Amino acid sequence: MAGLFWLIPLVPGVSAFALLLFGRRLSRRWIAWQASGAVFLSFVLTAGAFAHLGAAGAAGLSRTLLTWIVSGMFRASISFTFDELTAVMALVVTGVGFLIHVYSTAYMAEDRSYSRYFAFLNLFMFFMLVLVMASDIVLMFVGWEGVGLCSYLLIGFWFERPAAAKAGMKAFIVNRIGDAAFIIGILFLLANVGSSSLAAINAAPASGLLGPGLVTLVAILLFVGATGKSAQVPLYVWLPDAMEGPTPVSALIHAATMVTAGVYMVCRLNGLFAASVTASTVVAWVGAITAVFAATMALVQNDIKRVLAYSTISQIGYMFIGCGVGAYAAGMFHLVTHAFFKSLLFLAAGSVIHALGGIQDMRQMGGLRKRLPVTFPVFLVGALAISGIPFLSGFFSKDAILTSAFAGGHYVLYGLGLAGAVMTAFYMFRLIYMTFYGEEKATLTPGHAVHESPRAMTVPLVILAVFSALAGLLGLPVLFGRRADVFGRFLEGVLGPAAHHLAHSTEAALILAATISALAGLGLAFLFYRRSPGIPARLAHRFPGTYRLLLGKYYVDEVYDAAVVRPLLGGAGWVYEHFDLKVIDGTLNGSAAAAGLAGKGLNILQSGLVRDYALAFLMGAILFLGFLLL
């Protein structure tokens, strides 16, 4: 079974292909079973390979399917590797992916384009697993671009809505900027390392193939690609708009898997990133700035999905802090727990939206606690987990990152992370109070009774809630014993052992600080939105500038629009008017007119009269004869 591990990405790929070709003729029931079944099969294969990993040795399983590009010294192959890091990521992708597929069968039940939806979702799984399992950076880039494509297709899934179509394009174009840097990074690697294999790239700094300056340059270029894909400052602007897509898509692509691909890439190439202090510092700082910056924007959003979107950006920032301070395992751990609780939160938010018949504005919600007896508790578990309430998953993973930052002497990063944690707890419980507590609002769609979602939606929610609550126990702090960090030790072979060790008392103090900050955020939310709901309005009144700045999302979109989009569109318009219309169209129209004119001139000869033709024939014959005789 472990020998079949290379089939993991191919199964959803084949299913997607079949759905794209024949989807229109299949019944909804069949589509749902095929799409979910394909992902489940992938999951089973992944679990099989995972179970076999211990016997496979240090390098893990690997298999080259074919050499894809041969050009001079350069070779790129379609080859897959399955080591500990791949196992973790692939289990998350296929496991969470399967649950989201099941959820989607009910969530999208009334959609016209059922088969198109599942075809794209399966296609996404294919590309994501290619990205995860690739042992060659060129193939990884294929997956990287493929998930971007699927993201575009699924954000713009309801393309009849102009906002959705626009959001899809925005995501695609913003990612393109990051990807351009990524490609340049790859080209530098190919030119200097001479091999596209990830193992060779990781070993290159140590073997001297890449000089120190070049390592920094390449690592930063690759990281710029990651800021695009993982929605970090300054390329995060596409993710909040991506919420125009169906909610399960937001959960799968824009929370659990694709947006964390940047973190995975950095962990995969940890040999490269660890070799450059500058690049690592950049990674950590971009992560920290993003974590705080996005959290402040989440504080005042009113759209339930946008709060979660900014929260995702912020949490990925945490993962990058982890990677940047050298605690790759902590970053991956947060990636895993985040995949559970954030997909849970998105799916539960989807359940709320489903129950309300499409309303996403939290100001129109309220008092849903009793109406949604399953959604509410699972949402609460997710919110507690992300807020970092002790003994839930988010607590341990965030603590692992912050502890590593502190232990590495990055006290400012640690402080930023702690501030972000307060805000995280605040905006999550603001969401909870606005949505589930308070009085019921009468602004619901007329004729739509608020109802709990069907079983196909609630069962995945419950499963994810269990994981959100318990996944943290895989990576207990060192405080609980040297061997307690099962997760970190599992990844040691790939990511290296944790670099820093703190005294138990320091570690306990850090845990206490994290707990207090989480509780502080929670308490503030309780005070603002439950106890005395007048405070937010008064604060907004008191600091109108700050409030408007936050509500306007720091006007980053407007700045980009003025600085990049409009000059580009203006320039393109100028070129269109002066070059396209005049030079290109002019040349084309000119040559067409010349041909037409020539035709009209020659037309005179075509009289249609036999005698004229015969005369021409005779003249020709006489001329020819005369030429011969003379």
Add this chain to the structure above:
Amino acid sequence: MIPPAAFLVLAALLFILGIVAFFVKKDLLTQFMAVEVMLNAGNLAFLALAKALGKADGQMVVLFVITVAAAEAVIGLAIIVLIFRQRKSIRTDDLKDLKG
């Protein structure tokens, strides 16, 4: 003994006659006959030269030409009949469909 030049002169005259007839006449059937005259003027020239040079090649060509001319006559006449059936006219001035 008639000199070969006389035959060639006759052939040339016949050929010119055919050309003139082709241009003067305005119905397809007569023009077709003019073409046949030109064809046979060519035949005559071949025969005259064959005799003058004492070789059989020219005679052979003539036999071929007669065969081909027979086939051509059949097709040409058939076309003329069909045109007449469709248009009720074989005046070449009426057949100007190819005017550009």
